[in-house]
Amino acid sequence: MSEDFLKVARAAREAAAELAPLPRAPKDRALRAVADALVVHSAEIVAANAEDVERAREQGISEAMIDRLRLDAARIEAIAEAVRQVADLPDPVGEVVRGGTLPNGLELRQLRVPLGVIGIIYEGRPNVTVDAAALCLKSGNAVLLRGSSSAFSSNTALVRIMQDALAATEVPSGAVQLVPGQTRESAKELMRARGLVDVLIPRGGASLINSVVEESTVPVIETGVGNCHVYVDADADVDLAVDILINAKAQRPSVCNAAETLLVHAAVADEFLPRALDSLAAHGVTVHGDDRIAHYGEVVPVTEGDFYAEYLSLDLAAAVVDSLEEAVTHIRTYGSGHTDAIVTRSQQAARRFVSLVDSAAVAVNASTRFTDGGQFGFGAEIGISTQKLHARGPMGLPELTSTKWVYTGEGHLRTS
Missing domain, CATH: 3.40.605.10 (Aldehyde Dehydrogenase; Chain A, domain 1)
Known part of the structure; x- marks a missing residue:
């Protein structure tokens, strides 16, 4: 030295x-x-x-x-x-x-x-x-x-x-x-x-x-990096889901707790996605979507690399899933273990999502943007840990x- x-x-x-x-x-x-x-x-x-x-x-x-x-x-x-x-x-x-x-x-x-x-x-x-x-x-x-x-x-x-x-x-x-x-x-x-x-x-x-x-x-x-997910469950309040998604993605896209991937249960896709895509477009967000997302509006074709991406920009990967378990599998495959959110009126679905998603923070009916030392009442933070030893989260x-x-x-x- x-x-x-x-x-x-x-x-x-x-x-x-x-x-x-x-x-x-x-x-x-x-x-x-x-x-x-x-x-x-x-x-x-x-x-x-x-x-x-x-x-x-x-x-x-x-x-x-x-x-x-x-x-x-x-x-x-x-x-x-x-x-x-x-x-x-x-x-x-x-x-x-x-x-x-x-x-x-x-x-x-x-x-x-x-x-x-x-x-x-x-x-x-x-x-x-x-x-x-x-x-x-x-x-x-x-x-x-x-x-x-x-x-x-x-x-x-x-x-x-x-x-x-x-x-x-x-x-x-x-x-x-x-x-x-x-x-x-x-x-x-x-x-x-x-x-x-x-x-x-x-x-x-x-x-x-x-x-x-x-x-x-x-x-x-x-x-860790923040490949954060918002999962809109079959029993989601659609108005609430749109508001949470826009806040999580567009309020400040360049930070680690901004949402990078949207997962939508097929049972709510018809009601949720047309409104969500319109709102995302109004906020300047480019959606990288699979074929099932593209059925509801204009998107950029998604690649597997998009699902791994921490964009830190007004870009969002999106997919339709057929079950909560499929959403969890997607998060486990592509996520970074930072923050993942579920929007649902079902307490059973919320409890299952919380128990299955192994991330530093899990949000229920709230934006991913709250994973922050100041927001948690810590006053400040040195960073957000995604490991499992000693310190985890803010x-x-x-x-x-x-x-x-x-x-x-x-x-x-x-x-x-």
């Missing part, structure tokens, strides 16, 4: 040891100091961000992506407010997960503790730099941030401002570090930093996530902790 990387990784390791035992109050004061500093230095951040935006335009990056990259005074204020909201959240560290007194008199407790040093590899938006740092600090963790090269100037300024703000608090400024370098090799150094980094969280598209999962020697919490503060067992006796000795 390069000396530059080892320097920041070791600094984060030392800071993590200092940060872990701190109670809530100094962490909250530090977060509020960070929020204030972001606002005070807003002009500096905007100037750095302008360099990134200009470079993105020179590289021909789309205006939609540039908009995700861009920062202005209002966006910086919103980022700062998000940090203040994290400060207001309960501190998970020290929470007793379970415990009691054993028959032999030993008092046993399982306590939440910080993970240690968290590495985060992410794409695009520089607001993630601050969000991730705030969540890690609140949960008692140091963080190594490796954002995309497209936001390098913005991220450099943001980390420097956060470190300067922390220097005047009880939280060590080394707890927030930017991984040096903009090449792929710098990301690989973070992936290989086993022993210096306790866990790695990738946040971005499928290629980034797969690369980190396949190449990392550091344990990975896998955030990852808030508790998911950024591990546990330790503490047992207390009065000279207890084991004799067998």
Whole structure:
């Protein structure tokens, strides 16, 4: 590993040891100091961000992506407010997960503790730099941030401002570090930093996530792509189903909890699909449909690849199915395990769908768009995990902790 990387990784390791035992109050004061500093230095951040935006335009990056990259005074204020909201959240560290007194008199407790040093590899938006740092600090963790090269100037300024703000608090400024370098090799150094980094969280598209999962020697919490489904059951309220579908697909199509596939029970197709296709067209959605969907309106012929796709655009794969079980089989075959929804008036169908669909979140008569830490009342999230170990679904503060067992006796000795 390069000396530059080892320097920041070791600094984060030392800071993590200092940060872990701190109670809530100094962490909250530090977060509020960070929020204030972001606002005070807003002009500096905007100037750095302008360099990134200009470079993105020179590289021909789309205006939609540039908009995700861009920062202005209002966006910086919103980022700062998000940090203040994290400060207001309960501190998970020290929470007793379970415990009691054993028959032999030993008092046993399982306590939440910080993970240690968290590495985060992410794409695009520089607001993630601050969000991730705030969540890690609140949960008692140091963080190594490796954002995309497209936001390098913005991220450099943001980390420097956060470190300067922390220097005047009880939280060590080394707890927030930017991984040096903009090449792929710098990301690989973070992936290989086993022993210096306790866990790695990738946040971005499928290629980034797969690369980190396949190449990392550091344990990975896998955030997943969102090939989310809306299944309209035979006993669906058609008005409700149309509203849920449009919200799930068109309200914000570029996010991981937007719907990418529509499945319609044949028994409700005649009533539902003409209205649904008209409404989707009115919202600019291109439907990639099978022959049974095409019977009801103009569609693009669907391919098997479409059913695997996370479009992140105004595109939707669609098929007619003959049973709830066929819908579940389709979801198991093509889905990503993120969020899948059923629209039905049948409690029996809803219960069966929930029991059979193995996803991080299952929605009943609600849009897939609610799979979000803020919407779930967590205040914020570090990402949405589609794995099954430790954390699953929106990852808030508790998911950024591990546990330790503490047992207390009065000279207890084991004799067998």
